[in-house]
Amino acid sequence: xxxxxxxxxxxxxxxxxxxxxxxxxxxxxxxxxxxxxxxxxxxxxxxxxxxxxxxxxxxxxxxxxxxxxxxxxxxxxxxxxxxxxxxxxxxxxxxxxxxxxxxxxxxxxxxxxxx
Amino acid sequence: xxxxxxxxxxxxxxxxxxxxxxxxxxxxxxxxxxxxxxxxxxxxxxxxxxxxxxxxxxxxxxxxxxxxxxxxxxxxxxxxxxxxxxxxxxxxxxxxxxxxxxxxxxxxxxxxx
Numbered sequence: 394x395x396x397x398x399x400x401x402x403x404x405x406x407x408x409x410x411x412x413x414x415x416x417x418x419x420x421x422x423x424x425x426x427x428x429x430x431x432x433x434x435x436x437x438x439x440x441x442x443x444x445x446x447x448x449x450x451x452x453x454x455x456x457x458x459x460x461x462x463x464x465x466x467x468x469x470x471x472x473x474x475x476x477x478x479x480x481x482x483x484x485x486x487x488x489x490x491x492x493x494x495x496x497x498x499x500x501x502x503x504x505x506x507x508x
Numbered sequence: 509x510x511x512x513x514x515x516x517x518x519x520x521x522x523x524x525x526x527x528x529x530x531x532x533x534x535x536x537x538x539x540x541x542x543x544x545x546x547x548x549x550x551x552x553x554x555x556x557x558x559x560x561x562x563x564x565x566x567x568x569x570x571x572x573x574x575x576x577x578x579x580x581x582x583x584x585x586x587x588x589x590x591x592x593x594x595x596x597x598x599x600x601x602x603x604x605x606x607x608x609x610x611x612x613x614x615x616x617x618x619x620x621x
């Protein structure tokens with residue numbers, strides 16, 4: 394069975410600083426990988442996903458993530474954080490070809506942005 | 509735009525009550541999901557459905573049941589609510605392929621007293 398670990402429960406960065414959120418997964422083959430963001434009081438919104446091809450994936454709101462098979466990681470990055478990026482971020486893994494498109498989510502990382 | 513709506517944003521129920529949470533999607537998606545979200549645990553799958561009247565258990569189905577009588581609607585039922593079911597409940601829908609995006613509703617925060 395697949396699993397996802399987000400080692401950082403909380404992260405605080407200053408506005409304008411760079412950001413990296415860590416995600417490590419466990420799966421026997423190349424998985425499908427997703428990053429979602431949840432703003433306060435909202436549902437989850439997809440930022441980006443990886444399922445094949447180029448290991449550097451561009452998403453919405455200026456985010457990108459890099460799939461590193463050797464490290465079983467899919468870290469999310471942004472070069473310059475804005476105050477509106479304060480939210481909770483979830484990494485998720487899916488198994489290619491599985492019935493029903495089930496995802497396994499990490500525990501989430503809450504991002505706070507200092508002015 | 510895909511829209512997933514949930515019947516209530518906030519719900520307060522008493523222990524032992526039967527609770528219905530409803531979810532409707534407007535994009536003709538085959539798959540629908542119910543998750544619960546708890547701090548530090550992320551999202552955990554309760555049940556999913558891949559077609560009308562079809563359902564599969566997720567990771568934490570105990571104490572819950574589901575119903576899908578129409579393609580666009582997926583209901584989560586707590587037969588006898590307990591305090592440990594106090595949580596945020598999120599509904600999602602997607603197309604059938606495992607690479608497809610899941611689209612989420614805004615969530616229902618359920619408190620069981």
